[in-house]
Amino acid sequence: MELLNRYRKYWITAGTLLVLLLCYQLAFKKTIAASQLYSRLSQQVTANDGLSLQPAFLERQYQTITALASSYHVDTANYRTQLLSKLAPLADSCHITLINIPKSNTSADGRITRQQIGAKGDFFSLLRFYALAEKQKGTGMASSVSWKKPDADNHTDKKAGEIELTMYFNGF
Numbered sequence: 001m002e003l004l005n006r007y008r009k010y011w012i013t014a015g016t017l018l019v020l021l022l023c024y025q026l027a028f029k030k031t032i033a034a035s036q037l038y039s040r041l042s043q044q045v046t047a048n049d050g051l052s053l054q055p056a057f058l059e060r061q062y063q064t065i066t067a068l069a070s071s072y073h074v075d076t077a078n079y080r081t082q083l084l085s086k087l088a089p090l091a092d093s094c095h096i097t098l099i100n101i102p103k104s105n106t107s108a109d110g111r112i113t114r115q116q117i118g119a120k121g122d123f124f125s126l127l128r129f130y131a132l133a134e135k136q137k138g139t140g141m142a143s144s145v146s147w148k149k150p151d152a153d154n155h156t157d158k159k160a161g162e163i164e165l166t167m168y169f170n171g172f
Contacts, residue, residue: 019063073141074113074171083115083169086136094129096121099164114143114167126165140171 074082084101091098100118117133119126126147134142148164 012024074138079113079115079140079171080092083117083139086139087117087133090129090132091119091135094121094125094132096125096129096165112170112172113140115171117167117169119165119167120162121165122161123163126163130165130167140169143170144168 004087080101084098085095088098098117099120100116119129120131130142130145133139145168146166148166150164
């Protein structure tokens with residue numbers, strides 16, 4: 001016991017150093033490493049101030065633009081024929097009638113072609129046709145739709161409950 005009392009200062013100093021070493025191993029070592037990593041990354045960011053966007057963001061942006069462009073991409077030479085050949089079977093499967101041949105309209109710069117398709121039938125069949133036509137590959141992007149119910153007085157040859165649908169497709 002006398003030996004412990006005599007070397008008490010040394011035991012307290014050794015114990016304190018042991019606790020500090022343990023604390024350093026458990027917490028301070030990781031904190032210091034994280035702070036060094038942060039300062040190194042901060043220097044890299046300030047060095048690359050001329051870059052407006054990160055490369056991963058540019059890659060995601062490129063993929064999004066490519067996907068959007070592919071949904072608009074069509075063969076413009078045969079666009080009318082292709083649109084009719086793809087939408088006519090859909091119209092038959094949905095039990096509706098195509099009422100007009102596509103009318104073409106080209107933009108001022110000649111890059112975008114707009115086609116108009118008309119159909120008639122009941123509302124739910126036309127809605128199903130619209131959903132299927134929008135998903136169909138090679139038809140371009142459905143840009144707008146108009147629904148019209150014909151007047152009963154002026155159109156006596158039309159069935160009751162028939163609605164006319166006009167769809168506009170854009171492609172380039």
